[in-house]
Amino acid sequence: MTKTIRAAIGGVALSALAATGALAQDVTLRLHQFLPQQSGVPANILQPWADRLEEQSSGRIAVEMFPAMSLGGAPPELIDQAIDGIADVIWTVVGYTPGRFPSTEVFELPFFVESAEAASCAYWTMFEERMAGTEFAEVKVLGTWVHGPGLLHTNTPVSTPADMQGLQIRGGSRLVNRLLEVLGATPVGLPVPGVPEALSQGVIDGTTVPWEVTPSIRLTELVTNHTEFTGPALYNLTFVLAMNRDTYESMPEDLRAIVDANSGLDFSMEAGRIQQSLDAAPREAAIAAGNNVIVLDEAQTQEWRDLAQPIYDEWVADMDGRGLDGQAMIDEARALMETCPAE
Secondary structure (H helix, E strand, O other): OHHHHHHHHHHHHHHHHHHHHHHHHOEEEEEEOOOOOOOHHHHHHHHHHHHHHHHHOOOOEEEEEEOOOOOOOOHHHHHHHHHHOOOOEEEEEHHHOOOOOHHHHHHHOOOOOOOHHHHHHHHHHHHHHHHOOOOOOOEEEEEEEEOOOEEEEEOOOOOOHHHHOOOEEEEOOHHHHHHHHHOOOEEEEOOHHHHHHHHHOOOOOEEEEOHHHHHHHOHHHHOOEEEEOOOOOOEOOEEEEEEEHHHHHHOOHHHHHHHHHOOOHHHHHHHHHHHHHOOHHHHHHHHHOOOEEEEOOHHHHHHHHHHHHHHHHHHHHHHHHOOOOHHHHHHHHHHHHHHOOOO
16 A cells, blocks of 8 residues: 555656656747738748747747737837737837837848848848847847838839829838938838728828738739839838747757757848748739839939938938947948858
């Protein structure tokens, strides 16, 4: 009888230890972001990233996806949700919080970025050097990247800056809104999920997004004119995939190593490359649907570049006023984009 009791007690103790070990070793991460799960980035970048963590940890890391702000709040709140632990991981447009992460804006300057992969490489390099311990000190940043060429999608054809006069155009960041202003349009600050309703109700006449976003917001059904530029893009937006610091630091060392192996320079470059590659199919679909895709040649694009040039001077002065060397950041970003690996 005594042996039976001892065996029972021992079994309970072992079960308790096993349960405690499982609790200590298994991690579930809640990933919150603003687009539907079937959209380009969630389906082609975030979900494969989550799948890699689960596979490489033999299931000890699970990632629960919360798309389209399903944990609550609005897109501009995502970065604070990561800081406060409302979500364990977030993906967001940095420009949704204007002026808060000013160094990232160097990659949002007009007619500056041609390759999303090269820019994402430069962005991560500058993040580690300039931003990790300052602007982003409150979160664990896992990836930094930009999308493919940003362009205009409008309800009337736009070929020259004069065609922008009087148009209400949605912009996705502080610098994009300033660019729209310089070009003669009225900028409307609005996260991308609000674009379909704003177009349907006539609140805006068009929007700035890359091609890859258009299917998720049915954009080519709502407007039929699209204006592309030769050379570096009209604009780009910057993104971060960021993690709550306490969540990261509380993970077992071997699981942190798996997160680290799927973060950083290579992941950022891959994300930028994938996001730009997602532009092709929606563009072809718009053409097949009979939409008007206007491609401005080098000379036509130069007229737009000339009008946008004062934004560089304004931005450098703004950065200098914040104690940052704006021109040095421009020069460094340009040099890095020329030397960063790109396929």
